[in-house]
Amino acid sequence: MHHNKFYIAGKWVEPQSEDRWPLVNPATEQVVAHIPMASEADVNAAVAAAKAAFPSYSQTTVSQRIQWFKRLLDIYRANADAITDAMIMEIGCPRSFTHEVQTPCGDGHIEVMIEVLESFQFEHPSPRGGSTIVHEPVGVCALITPWNWPINQVVAKVLPSLASGCTCVLKPSEESALSAILFAQMLDEAGFPAGAFNLINGNGEIAGNSMSAHPDIELVSFTGSTRAGKLVQANGVETVKRVVLELGGKSANILFADADIDAAIDNAVTAAFLHSGQVCSAGTRLIVERSIHDRVVKEIVRRAGQIRLGGPDDLSAETGPLISKSHLEGVTKYVEKGIAEGATLLVGGKRSEKSEHANGWYYLPTVLDNCNTKMFCVQDESFGPVMTVEVFDSEKEAIAIANDTPFGLSGGLWSKDADKAARVASALRHGTIWVNDFGPYKPAAEWGGYKQSGIGRELGEHGLSEYLEIKHIWTNNAPSISGWFSDGGEG
Numbered sequence: 001m002h003h004n005k006f007y008i009a010g011k012w013v014e015p016q017s018e019d020r021w022p023l024v025n026p027a028t029e030q031v032v033a034h035i036p037m038a039s040e041a042d043v044n045a046a047v048a049a050a051k052a053a054f055p056s057y058s059q060t061t062v063s064q065r066i067q068w069f070k071r072l073l074d075i076y077r078a079n080a081d082a083i084t085d086a087m088i089m090e091i092g093c094p095r096s097f098t099h100e101v102q103t104p105c106g107d108g109h110i111e112v113m114i115e116v117l118e119s120f121q122f123e124h125p126s127p128r129g130g131s132t133i134v135h136e137p138v139g140v141c142a143l144i145t146p147w148n149w150p151i152n153q154v155v156a157k158v159l160p161s162l163a164s165g166c167t168c169v170l171k172p173s174e175e176s177a178l179s180a181i182l183f184a185q186m187l188d189e190a191g192f193p194a195g196a197f198n199l200i201n202g203n204g205e206i207a208g209n210s211m212s213a214h215p216d217i218e219l220v221s222f223t224g225s226t227r228a229g230k231l232v233q234a235n236g237v238e239t240v241k242r243v244v245l246e247l248g249g250k251s252a253n254i255l256f257a258d259a260d261i262d263a264a265i266d267n268a269v270t271a272a273f274l275h276s277g278q279v280c281s282a283g284t285r286l287i288v289e290r291s292i293h294d295r296v297v298k299e300i301v302r303r304a305g306q307i308r309l310g311g312p313d314d315l316s317a318e319t320g321p322l323i324s325k326s327h328l329e330g331v332t333k334y335v336e337k338g339i340a341e342g343a344t345l346l347v348g349g350k351r352s353e354k355s356e357h358a359n360g361w362y363y364l365p366t367v368l369d370n371c372n373t374k375m376f377c378v379q380d381e382s383f384g385p386v387m388t389v390e391v392f393d394s395e396k397e398a399i400a401i402a403n404d405t406p407f408g409l410s411g412g413l414w415s416k417d418a419d420k421a422a423r424v425a426s427a428l429r430h431g432t433i434w435v436n437d438f439g440p441y442k443p444a445a446e447w448g449g450y451k452q453s454g455i456g457r458e459l460g461e462h463g464l465s466e467y468l469e470i471k472h473i474w475t476n477n478a479p480s481i482s483g484w485f486s487d488g489g490e491g
Contacts, residue, residue: 001086003033003177006042006201007184009049010194016041021174021201026321027092027311027360035177038202043169043210046198050140050167051216053195058137058165060193065163066117072190073110079186080107086178087150092360093275094310094317105152106183108443109459113159115444116464132475135468137165138242139218142211144204144232145180146224147173147323148278148383154180156447156458157221158187162196164467166219169198171211175323177201204228215239219467222246223280225381226406226452233455244456244466246280246448248381249409252402253283253438254424256395257292259414260436265296268387269303271412271438273365276309276319277385281410283438285378287401290391297369297389301347304365304387309352311360321361322384328361331384335366338377343368343388373404381407395420399427408450412438431457 005012017039022031038046076083083106084099093102122135141161145153154172161168172180184199200207208228212220212235222232223246236243253271255264271283288296310317322328328351335349348366351357363384371378371388378388392398402411410432415421425433431449434440448457456466 001181003181004036007199008046023090023177025089025092026323029359032089033178035174035201038200038207040210042200043207046169046200047140047214047216049195049198050169053193054140054167057167057193057196062117066114068190068192069110069114072186075186075189076106076110083151083179083182086182088312090176090178091147091323092311093320095312106155109155109159112443113163116461117163120461120464132473134471134473136471138467138469139166140216141166141168141219142217143168143170144208144222145172147176150176150179153223154183160464160467163464166467167196169211171200171202171207174201174203209235212236217241245454246458247452247454248407249280249453250285250381250405250407251281251283251409252285252287252411254398254402254413255288255296256415257289258416264414265299267438268300272387273307273319273385276322278383283412284387286387286389287398288391290393293391301367304367305347307365309357309362322363325361328363331363331382334377334382335386338368338375341375343377344370373401379405399424403429406452409453
């Protein structure tokens, strides 16, 4: 694996910067690689390669791109175990979760993108006649991805960029660089033209800022925190870039008394504690009807206390560590602040004290009861295994509570009353709503948020459209003199 190099203009090249990032396995606290950190000069080289490649790559046919994607799919499937191993080293998750949930995301996205390309109309007549509508690639794209779903986030950006005819520069999180490097090797093997895809590694302060402010970048697609997303958007103002943002969330999970309670409880546990809550759409806000509060919360607390923490080598592990020591410290302070605000700690609330977790950043699944929308722990994202519990007495109140945050990425609701479920789903200000479910990820379905959870959409046809400009072409097949200005003759 080329973990000490960048992929620029179809070649693995030496970084111009000497800075290195120690990539640590959060399950063991062991350094597994030293990742080069891009300087502004490295960013400029990658962008220049993408810019040089754009005129020719943008003119490739859809059928050519489909063939590259089909080859990529075969290569990805052949290297699925290697992808799993890379993600295990960088994010420390249990092997079962990584292999069964994380790794298949790449294969699913490639399959869907092939289907989208086979049916997408890049050129079509206007439905009102007389004009042709053409969808053309935006240009050079900067793609900036987070660490929590490494391969999923990478392919969700790289695939539509290349499918549209854009060229791109990818900067994955420095904390999950290994799987991105492996994916770059796959793109190279698939035969995508030199410069169509470029990879650098680096931090947000230098590489991310340089990319989002670069005058030759036409579009920035960023997934990460709302705070960082605001900086990306500000950086793009000077050159009026297109900006696509998938940001933070504080997803509500509403349980009505007429729900399938057993199914709702089981899914609520998964919604909050899968991947130790390190999911932007995690259902960490449990909003439960008062009449069933005691029953529901008692069972969730019991289940949360039984969750088995562990790393890749623990075959019984159900979820893994937090990504870093600093993140563990942040989650700890988050819970402490919630308790200080008046929340009641029912389970968890601390680092695991088991001997097998002495190395690794393991935080216990945590439930905070007696919460309300005025609390920091309800309004802000922990990005950890922390569930807050709020109660409601009416449908109207449930909707008001669920919508009362700056975020609007996703949400769920549980009710056997189909009419009620439809009303509530319609009223929730979230980009994705799950009814009698929570969290199924559909590569063909558009993904993105309302309010401060983002701008634009990823996945599916709309995800591809984010990378396309719309051109209107008017053709007059019977030209004539307009006669608007009189012709007075010579002189």
